[in-house]
Amino acid sequence: MTLKKNIGIVKPEIFKSLNPLRLQSGKILKEYILMYETYGTLNKKKNNAVLVCHALSGNHHLAGRYSSKDKYPGWWDNLIGPNKPLDTNKFFVIGINNLGGSDGSSGPKSINTKTKKPWGADFPIATVEDWVNSHEALITSLNISKLAGVIGGSLGGMQAIQWAIKFPERIKNAVVIAAAPNLTAQNIAFNEVARQSIITDPDFNKGNYYEKNTKPTRGLRIARMLGHITYLSNDVMGSKFGRKLQHKNYQYNFNTEFEIESYLNYQGDKFAKQFDANTYIRMTKALDYYDPANGSKRNLSKVFKNIKSKFLVISFTSDWRFSPGRSKEIVKALLDNNIDVKYAEITAASGHDAFLMEEPRYHAILQSYFNKML
């Protein structure tokens, strides 16, 4: 077995589109910027490109570090690099910060060239469909006519599905991990509580808080704490934290008594300092809206009928946010169309978050699938 290496120092790039993008909402972005990052080398045939789509709080920075002083590498560094499952010795890997994001791509935090002020609340809601359309513009600008693969977990998996539906000629493989063909009422409910928490924070100022120099950190913090509960399984919370106390005995006050409380508060505080609330609420909306089969009105099998790519679908047993049953809905609709699909249900305790972890069986399946891709 060849030794896995880290990718080293990386640098983001800017794609600027001057072609207007008509969004699902009917609104038009006259021009937009996408921040992206690439790793590995595009081969001469230009057939080794893999697009990695990010989930709710991700971005284009998939792997490597911006400087040797960076504490953490990109968010999927355990997957992407020389001799890693998504091997940058073989593949040209692309990460893109989605529209509405806050890491350099056009979004509520970026400057609206018309007003010379941050977009704030005026930045339109972009959907999974809009993202994939903007991805396609970037992929075209890189002279890639067909992607070897599009891979994503959670909301990222929805983008991989959408790529296969919308651009069947331009994608050879879709890798859909811990995803679903749409959100359940319970999923939407959790998103709405998170959004309400942010929107009703007095520092939200209807989304125009950049100019006021305020940040709805209280609301974003609650949203993230809540999110964390849904990313972890009941079991892993039990085994990691259980009823472990912070002190020897109960303190009988409203400070944190249990380790799980302390963990959530820490995660919430950390996230609220870094992330942009306007982006957060937009990402949850993209999740809510995505529904290629449009509820019960159309059939997912029918929606998949023009797909030409192969699929790898992966779920995790303890994922209650997007349970294995939801992945099987995707698999069934693919099989109805005789599409080449492989499905793996990984026994993992860590819930929805498992897709970000270096679980050996999970990574082995990805490695094996990518090895056969070229």
Next chain:
Amino acid sequence: MTLKKNIGIVKPEIFKSLNPLRLQSGKILKEYILMYETYGTLNKKKNNAVLVCHALSGNHHLAGRYSSKDKYPGWWDNLIGPNKPLDTNKFFVIGINNLGGSDGSSGPKSINTKTKKPWGADFPIATVEDWVNSHEALITSLNISKLAGVIGGSLGGMQAIQWAIKFPERIKNAVVIAAAPNLTAQNIAFNEVARQSIITDPDFNKGNYYEKNTKPTRGLRIARMLGHITYLSNDVMGSKFGRKLQHKNYQYNFNTEFEIESYLNYQGDKFAKQFDANTYIRMTKALDYYDPANGSKRNLSKVFKNIKSKFLVISFTSDWRFSPGRSKEIVKALLDNNIDVKYAEITAASGHDAFLMEEPRYHAILQSYFNKML
């Protein structure tokens, strides 16, 4: 079958204790008030009394109406009344508002006789153990030496367990519904998000908001919305709301798009107007703290060894807050002690909330159990 009747107009009563109550926290309540309500008649032998314990947002008003104009009856009116499963023709039924509540019993909203101002943040956290000790004082004042039964759902079920542990000679039957012997890390996590939402609301003023004439409605609203998700099952949310929209098409804004969002916002608004935030955070603490077996340190079976009452334990298949598995922990520990226990796992779609509903098989089991109680 005899026709069920409603209980008619009822009236709350006040129990004032001048005996100091030493709380689990070590703090002492020099005197306290309990609001309570009774239905039916205490028989001469005084052996037909049933105490009903309330859960997070309940109170002493179990059944009937205060006036003919009241829109809604007490919270367990479907269970309690003439010829209802808990038949007030036979039983003398008692409801008590727990300490820390906001419906007349001593709590953060009530006046601290020492300062002549509302207690606010200074009202101590009362636990399940404290509640049961205060219940016992009231029951004694009514000259009842032995309760025919103590019944409760959720947090109310914990009080029934505690009655059986603490006062084995004074309770003949414990009816424990949709409960658990302690909270899981996930349960605590949801409570902590709810609390943080309230505590970080700028209108909370560290709990002393009564004098400032503010109310942390934003935070309480979020807490209740979140609570509602955990009271309902994923399935019932799916069948009731699914992905049903409020309008024909997506509006692409941050107003409510889906019916489930509208439902949650409505529930949150309604609750935040009525309920007291200081009480809410205290009730969640009582839930977190209750753990008669003290984590792994003591064994639940050992804790139950002095219990003399019979038990009826009921769970609901779709309850993911306190799953049937948690009820079975109680049943097992009772069986280890050869305690007479009956267990029913009701197939019900409505999740944790099922304990408040008029599900025929559920009510039939309660009726049958109560019929044999006297």
